[in-house]
Amino acid sequence: MRFPIRNFVVAVSAVIVASLSGLTECQAQSTLASRLVSDKPPLVIGHRGASGYRPEHTLAAYELAINLGVDFIEPDLVSTKDGVLVARHENEIGGTTDVASHPEFASRRTTKTIDGLALTGWFTEDFTLAELQTLRAVERIPAIRQRSTVYNGLYQVPTLQQVIDLAKRKSLETGRVIGIYPETKHPSYFRGIGLPLEEPLLATLRRNGLDRRDAPVFIQSFEVGNLRQLRSRTRIRLVQLFGGPADRPADFVATGVNFTYGDMATPAGLARIASYADGIGPPKSLIVPRDAAGNSLTPTTLIADAHAVGLIVHPYTFRNENTFLPNELRVGDPANAAFPTFYGRAFDEYRQFFDLGVDGLFSDNGDTAVEARRLLLNP
Numbered sequence: 196m197r198f199p200i201r202n203f204v205v206a207v208s209a210v211i212v213a214s215l216s217g218l219t220e221c222q223a224q225s226t227l228a229s230r231l232v233s234d235k236p237p238l239v240i241g242h243r244g245a246s247g248y249r250p251e252h253t254l255a256a257y258e259l260a261i262n263l264g265v266d267f268i269e270p271d272l273v274s275t276k277d278g279v280l281v282a283r284h285e286n287e288i289g290g291t292t293d294v295a296s297h298p299e300f301a302s303r304r305t306t307k308t309i310d311g312l313a314l315t316g317w318f319t320e321d322f323t324l325a326e327l328q329t330l331r332a333v334e335r336i337p338a339i340r341q342r343s344t345v346y347n348g349l350y351q352v353p354t355l356q357q358v359i360d361l362a363k364r365k366s367l368e369t370g371r372v373i374g375i376y377p378e379t380k381h382p383s384y385f386r387g388i389g390l391p392l393e394e395p396l397l398a399t400l401r402r403n404g405l406d407r408r409d410a411p412v413f414i415q416s417f418e419v420g421n422l423r424q425l426r427s428r429t430r431i432r433l434v435q436l437f438g439g440p441a442d443r444p445a446d447f448v449a450t451g452v453n454f455t456y457g458d459m460a461t462p463a464g465l466a467r468i469a470s471y472a473d474g475i476g477p478p479k480s481l482i483v484p485r486d487a488a489g490n491s492l493t494p495t496t497l498i499a500d501a502h503a504v505g506l507i508v509h510p511y512t513f514r515n516e517n518t519f520l521p522n523e524l525r526v527g528d529p530a531n532a533a534f535p536t537f538y539g540r541a542f543d544e545y546r547q548f549f550d551l552g553v554d555g556l557f558s559d560n561g562d563t564a565v566e567a568r569r570l571l572l573n574p
Contacts, residue, residue, distance in 0.1 A: 238555030
């Protein structure tokens with residue numbers, strides 16, 4: 196499997212100014228859009244930035260991911276009280292910021308039901324942007340990524356506009372088009388409290404000249420209704436995210452639709468998705484399942500079935516640590532207390548998924564993913 200990487204680099208370098216400087220849509224046409232199909236080099240998407248090395252969803256994590264060679268960076272989007280979109284994995288921020296150490300916000304700790312799940316903590320929608328940016332990010336999984344905790348307390352919660360500004364700046368610095376891959380988090384919940392995500396997202400993309408079909412942008416969601424709504428309002432490429440096969444999208448649960456992600460992963464379900472989206476973002480386990488002991492099983496036909504109806508496939512999430520790898524790819528002594536944090540044979544997992552034909556993938560360790568792609572494309 197060989198792809199014209201050198202020609203691709205030349206092509207995308209030629210479109211950086213057109214993509215990011217507000218030229219006409221005709222002038223901005225490039226090979227970038229045609230690259231994003233199954234017969235082109237797979238994309239590497241920096242999952243929440245370089246989350247394997249820095250606290251996630253910070254400008255430092257995004258910039259490091261770009262420096263490591265990723266093609267896209269992924270901001271999960273939630274809203275502040277004053278309607279500003281910011282990058283957080285969840286609207287509950289007790290585990291990703293130092294809010295608990297701020298006595299001035301102690302009274303805002305509360306319990307809410309988000310997508311049917313009761314959560315206790317602090318929520319972005321209860322903070323103005325100015326208040327939120329007095330907080331600092333912390334490592335979300337310190338037991339696994341202890342080295343990342345050295346960066347706790349250094350970085351603010353960024354806005355969507357700050358992420359876009361970073362992508363523009365780094366595109367010019369690196370000579371590569373750096374795309375953004377925003378996810379609307381809990382869109383039905385936010386719309387229900389009067390803070391819809393879709394309108395400010397599209398308005399921000401439009402202000403930045405990115406509301407067009409060939410823009411280096413994908414919008415993703417675990418829900419269906421908001422993707423259908425977005426399809427009627429924008430030409431930007433849309434990606435339907437999948438949860439576990441027995442789970443249902445939150446908007447389906449709320450409206451009583453008895454259709455699971457497993458149903459959506461069938462050929463008939465994929466054909467329905469193709470009517471409103473351009474791709475799917477499944478968990479790795481929907482492509483390479485594991486048995487109860489954590490061993491890899493025979494791959495499914497999901498990639499081929501999706502490609503058959505014109506959908507691209509971007510699975511999540513690829514990580515280096517043993518705890519995230521199948522048993523056969525883990526390295527070290529399981530009796531060692533640090534075994535879950537040891538790096539396993541991550542390259543073997545990348546190789547398998549690239550060979551299976553993914554169009555891109557989400558990685559916490561962009562350098563590993565980029566090197567695995569290089570080795571595969573230039574054996």
